[in-house]
Amino acid sequence: MVKTNTGFLIKHGTIFLLGLLTMLPFFVLLNLSLKDLTQFNLERWTVSFPFHFENYTVAWQTIRKYIWNSFVISGVTVVGVLTFSCLAAYPLARMNFFLKEKVYFLIISLLMIPFILTLVPLFGLIVKLHMLDSWLGLWGPYIAGGQIFCIFVLRSFFSSLPEEMFEAARVDGGSELRILFGIVLPLSKAIIATLGVLNILGTWNDYIWPLMVVSNEKLMPLSLGLMTFQQLFTTNWGPLFAGYVIASVPLIVLFMFASKQFVEGLSSGSIKM
Template identity: 40%
Template sequence: MNTRTHSIRGLGWRHRDLPSHIFVGLVVLVTFFPLYFMLITSVKSTSQMRHYFLVPVTPVYWNNYVVAFRQLMRYFLNTAIVAGVSVPGIILLSAFTAFVFARFAFPGKAVLFYAIISLLMVPSVLTLVPAFVWIKNLGLLNTYWALIFPYMAGGQVFGIYLLRGYFATIPNELFDSAKVDGANIFQVFARIALPLAKPMLSVIGIVNLLSTWNDYIWPLVTLQENSMRTLTIGLRYFQGQFQTNYGPLFAGYVLGSLPLFILFMVAMRPFMSGLTAGAVKM
C-alpha cells in the first residue's frame, strides 16, 4: 500500500514538473539551434544548403574554412588590433576612475559620478552623428583610432559603475598600511586595488570585448577603406547582389566566434566570480 502510494505521488510530481521540463527544453532548443545551424551550414555547398536546409549532408566541404580564412584574415587582424588596444584601455581607465571615486573625497564627487552613470541610459544611436563629426574633424576617419577612442570613451561608464562599489568595500587598513610603507597613489592602485579586483576586471574585459568584436554600425560608418575594415564588415563580402556563398559565410561566422569562445572558456571562472562579487558588493 505504501509502495503504491509513493508511486502515485511520484507520478503526480512528474506530471506536475512536465510543463517546466518542456519549457526548459524549448529554451535549450532556441538557444543552441543557431549554433547547430551555423556549424552544419559552414561545411555545405550553396546547393546543399538550399536542398538540405536543416540537416547535415555529405560530402563535407571543409574548404569553406580555407576560403573564409583567406578572405577574412586582414579583417581578423584589424579587429584584433582594435580590441587589443581598446579593451585594456577601458579596463585601466575605468578602474583608476572608479578607484578615485571610491577612495577620495572632492567637491562635486556625487554629482559627477551620477552624471557619468547617467550616460548608461543614453542610446548609442543618439551619439552616432556627433561622434562621427568629432572623428571627422580630428582627421581620424579610416584609422584604427576612429574605433579605439569611441570604444574607450563609451566602455568606461559600465566599468566605473561596477568597480566604484567594489573598491569602496576594500578595508581602509590595506591602503593605510601601504601609505605608511611609502607607497604613492599609483602604487596603491597597482599593487592593492587591481589585484583584488581581478574578477570584476575580467567581467568588464569580456563584456567590452564582445561589444567591440561584434560592432557593425560604427566601423561601417567610419572605415571606408577596405583594408581597414573589421571582421563584421568583412563578412558582408560573401553576400553578392544575386547570390550568397553560404558555406564560406557561415564558416566565417564560426571562425569569428572561435576566439571569443576560447577566451570565455579560459576566463569563465574569474568571470563568474566577478558576477557574483558584483551582485554582492554593489
C-alpha cells in the same frame, strides 16, 4: 519521494530542452557550412556526405584580415578602457578631493544619454580631427564611451573594500598608485575580467560606428567585413556559412577561458543583471 523525482526530472528536462534550442542554430549553421551547392539545394536540413571542409579554407582566406582587424580594435580598446577606468575609479572611491561626489555623478549621468544621440556630434568631431579611416577614429570613441559604465562598477567595488587595508598600506609608506596596483587590482580580477568581456563583446559586434567611420577595406572590422564577405559568396552558400562559423569562434573561445572570472564577477554583487 515520487514528487521530488518528478520535479527534478521536469526542472532538468526543461533546462536541457532550452539548452538544446539555444545550440540548435549553431548546429544548423555548422551543418550548412559543410555542404556544396548541390547538397545545399537537395539536402539542406539533413546531414549529407561527403563533408566539404574546403569551404573553411576558402572562407578563411577572405575573412582572416577582418578578424585580425577586430582583434586590434577590441584589444586596444579593452586595454585602454580598463586602464583609464581603474585610474579614474580609484580616486573617486578611496580618495578625498574637492567636488568628488559631483564629479562622480556628472560622469554616471552620461549613462542616461543614448548612444544614438551622440552619433552625429561625435562623427563631426572625428571629421574635424581628421580621424576618418584610421584606427584612432575607432579607438578614441570606444575608449571614451566605454569608461562610463566601467567607472560606475569599479567605483562601487573599490568602495566596498575594507578601509583598514588601505590605512595599513598607507602607514607602511605605500603610495596611492602602489596601493592600486599592488592591492586593489589583484583583488578585483573577477570584476575586471567581467568588464573586459562585456567591452570586447560590445566593440566586436558593433556595426553602426565602424560603418560611419571606416570605408577602407584594410581597416574594416569583422562586423563590416561579413557584409563584404556575403556579397562575394551570394550564391555559394557553403563558404558563406563557413565564414560565419569562423567569425563566431573567437568569442566562443574567449568565453570558454574567461567564463569562471565572468561568473565570479557577476555574482560578486557589483553588477546586477
